[in-house]
Amino acid sequence: MIALEAEGLNTFYGKSHILYDVGLKVEEGSITTLLGRNGAGKTTTLRSLVGLTPARSGKVTIFGKDTTRTPTYRIAQMGVGYVPEGRKIFAHLTVEDNLRVPMERPGPWTIDRVFKTFPRLAERRMNKGRQLSGGEQEMLSIGRALLLNPKLLILDEPSQGLAPLIVQEVFKIVQQTKADGMSVLLVEQNVRASLEIADYAFVLDHGIMGWSGTAADLMKDEERIQELAGASAEEWSFDDDLSAQEAVALSHQPTTVA
């Protein structure tokens, strides 16, 4: 069974053409990762899939239903959880209020279960969203999407800006949702880490789907991975234009508290 299928998506922001005939597929119960360098059109693809930036042409099918022109909230109500880029926490709402926003779709996920799964959020339930750390915000954004009790979970760069230890934790959660029977579509810059947990991979390049296949096959293609990882290689390395000494010196400068 196929949870989500997109064919020939052409998406525009105003007059600029962002996606060219993009197609992709998420098998039920799989983790599918969508990779690509900055500006390749990954976020736009996701926004087209959930109806926030509808494609001008092409077709999106979710759980066997044509959703190309379906409003976002209806797609969500079908059981599609979306964890947007940059987490999009409601910064002026408390953690608990953030969790009271999603529509209640029946299923195992309740606010209590989110608090049990993410004890850190339970501790901070009365804190405002803006007072949370990046990792906590990511947990909140994922927990909020899980409250829809989705059958398909779409995550847009959940590891962005997080410390390596937290990234590991986030990826563990993603694996857990698969074990719970959800299908997952994961957009990442963190190429190696996402290939490790993914079953299938798609590679987007300048708005064109350049490669698709199993994650295992892509993992063997060291050259392509290098190219994809580019400047944002997940192994800690220094930028080319910054010598190692300079970087060390910078990192030892006292940081002023804003």
Next chain:
Amino acid sequence: MLTLVLFNLTNGIILGLFYVLMALGVSLILNLSNVINFAHGNFLALGGYFAFSLAPYLGYWGAFIVAPILVGVIGVIVEQTMIKRVYPRPHVYSLLLTFGLAFIIQDMCRTIWGVNGLPLSIPNALNSPLSNQFFFLTGYRIFLVAVVIVAVAALFAFLGFTRVGTRIRAGTFDLDTVSALGINIGLLRALNFGLGIGLAGLAGVLAGGQIGLNPNMGDDLVLPSFIAIIIGGIGSLTGTLVGGLIIGIASAVTSIWWSAGSEVIIYIMMVIILVARPRGIMGEEGMMT
């Protein structure tokens, strides 16, 4: 002298409460729908007139309850048939639309209820002053204060404690994300619009009992309501509440010594706030973006 100060202070609080009711409605709509409703004062008049026409059938108390609800329902209809269409368009469209609506509603009121003022009679129990020395403390004024306090408390409780209210607050921050969480934001905006307009309707019923009805009765309240929002801080309803009370009291107290200044003072305060603290008393940085 004490009586004079108290008299003006009372007037200021009453005036401030009208600003608060108006400004909260304008603010609700501005925050969630990004529409500045220039017709808000005309919905206020509509509330007063509805109460006037319903009172013979429902009595004062029936009209008092039904008129604001009816105005709110009309608000939802206006939103669904007109306002909703300009959401995707630049601001100037909604400005022109509500500006036009203001004239349309005003002329409808003239056509239906006439150009001359009409009295909205209130129950005798509310009409008498409580004492001779404090002649300005009528039962009606105390009733008015109580009604506004209850309405504002109910509004804040609704927004703070119900799921729908929480979604409205979340939507003022990021509508896309709210809809991605399964919420019909079209419905949410319609409901919110109706709520804001209903508050104007309530203000109209209350104002009618105080100053009578005429087709322009809400006009003088519109601009100060916008200023209350700016002074309180755009995006913050608590700020709007504070802003409305402050300018009402400031305007009445100023009139003790300088009667011509009672309107000017509002604008002076706005200028001071805009220079010294552009985000307003309780506004948050960047809420306008």
